[in-house]
Amino acid sequence: MRLAAVIDATVNIPGLKELSMYRSSASIPFAGRYRLIDFALSNIVNSNIGSVGIFAPEGSISLLDHIGKGKSWDLDRRRNGLFFLPTSQRGGDQLSVGAFAALEDHLSFFKKSTQSHVLVTSAFSISQLDYTDMLAAHLASGVDITEAVRDGDCMKSYILSKDLLLQMIKGFRENRVVSVEDVVNLKKKPYSFAQYEYDGYFVFIDSMESYFNESMALLAEKDWRALFLPERPIYTKVKDEPPTKYLKGSSVKRCLVANGSMLGGKVTDSILGRAVEIGKNSKLDKCIIMQKCVVEENCDLLYVIADKDVYIKAGSVVHGTKEKPVVIRKGSVVGEGDVI
């Protein structure tokens, strides 16, 4: 394969602050059993790219813990494989993919790689794009940089040659550009550009609104079928959770459900993470419940995003709205009978 991949996980999206307060943005849970970065990594692996550098802010403990040596993605290789590349450069609050200041911290990743071309992407772009095909298009067109687009929307994934990328990193201060995305957006001279049209599943998560809406959209058959392709599986860190138990008297419909849960109540149009407990007579509608949350009996939750390890005591009522779901922070406890 002629392609190495860069996942720029340095950006911190202010809109996702409520979910990234206690973790890297790239390790925000999505679709029940995954973290955002799983989609980018799986896509890369499913495109037969065997060399991946993840540029992440120093101290990305949750991300490092999730990815480890890349075993779940078959990237724990002697040759090539996964490189976790911490950088003191933060993309700041600006989402601009392929920040040169961060890439500059690890020039050896590029210099050591034997691949002639580099894919630059982020953890916020969720798609099933086949980068092999995109590379072929890039080579055929003869341009300097190819960007992926879907229905005119920029997917913030780019392919360029390694030599060109190194040249850009070297001169970015002088040229007054901050990232690969920046270069593309400015149509910086003297480079030539092309677009690669993709027509499969694609969402970009850059706000709580897009996070919630795209999660809910996944409950439609058309969407989950487009994302969960049997021939291109999404890999994630393996947990040894048992199958989910649906208790007597439960009613769970139109949901995506991960393993390890114990479901007692009535749950509709929701996404349930791993090892969640829903008590009897509790009613959940349009909720995202992350791993290891406990919802005791007789609760009523509507438009709620409960982050990991949230404990909701019996009889609580929490109602958000479609426009503004209630986000309950990681590890917090909602007291008995509380009404929010």
Place this chain on the structure above:
Amino acid sequence: MKKQIVAMLLAGGQGTRLKELTYTVAKPAIPFGGKYRIIDFPLSNCTNSDIQTVGVLTQYQPHLLHQYIGLGTPWDLDRRNGGVTMLPPYAEADGIKWYDGTANAIFQNLKFLEAHDPEYVLILSGDHIYKMNYGTMLEYHKNQQADVTISVVEVPWEEASRFGLMETDEEMRVTKFVEKPENPKSNLASMGVYIFKYEKLKQYLISDLKTEGSTHDFGKDIIPAMLENEEKLMAYRYKGYWKDVGTVESLWESNMDLLDPDSGLVLHDSAWRIFSSNPQLPPQVVTATCDIQDSLVNEGCIIEGKVRRSIISQDVHIKEGAEVDECVVMAGTVIGAGAKIRRAIITPDLDIPVNFELQKKDGEITLLTEQTIGNWKGREDNAFSRGN
């Protein structure tokens, strides 16, 4: 390198009473609980008991087992020093020697044991569903300074005659071993779990080889010979869930026990997790038309129909209008719209036709296979009624 204890897991059995389920895989590889294989239980018990060297003895249909266990990663047994070693029969200058009895299988792997030079050897079988701390048993064995400790479990008196039974004195020293007696005098059944002093084990395996008429079996030959010679045989009383899943009925029952909060078999237990090879599958999708109660469902499933008191393995698709009641559905099977199935173990990767019907009465359990579908009369009626 000197080891305190090495486990030897006997996984070569066919399990003929499980019929079609074991035509292509060995009994320990049979799926269980919607996600596991039977062998996950003893292997996970080893991991949780901190036993780090395990030999797995295979013979009948070993391919899937070898592939499944691989380097032992899911059980943390991918170790440089020790870990899991697959031990199928092998050829020597004077020909291939198939394993001939449980004791003979261990005898043929004395070289493996010798290399690890253990003080104790734990013998396990890959046929049972149970969660057991072998570490506690080892402590007991050491404290008693026994030559062999045999794990026993109390079984109901009316069923006792189906088991190999240990008679003991008040101190739990074994006085007699009887295999499936007509009139049982004890209800302590041997679980097929033994801890030997390695030196004693070696001594008896070698002498057993020379014993004429021996079937080279632990229960039938080794244990009686040790009793005869007045070695110190201790019974270790295990308390907890234990089930031999040797028949279609008992395999079904044990699966159903997962749904009974009082059965003692709990998988939702982070302190004693059962590890298994995790395929990477999407979350389960439950649709607007589904109705699931009192059931276990694994990842990768799409449930559109009605599910009652059933175990649904990964990648199963139950289509709209289908009804599954008191069933164990193995991986990859598609249950067609409107099909009605009650009290069956449904084998993997089946394509069950639309409106298929197989409903067993209480007290009956059946194995639903490709052949069952082929024999189904409704198939022709269906074709006819479609009028095409």
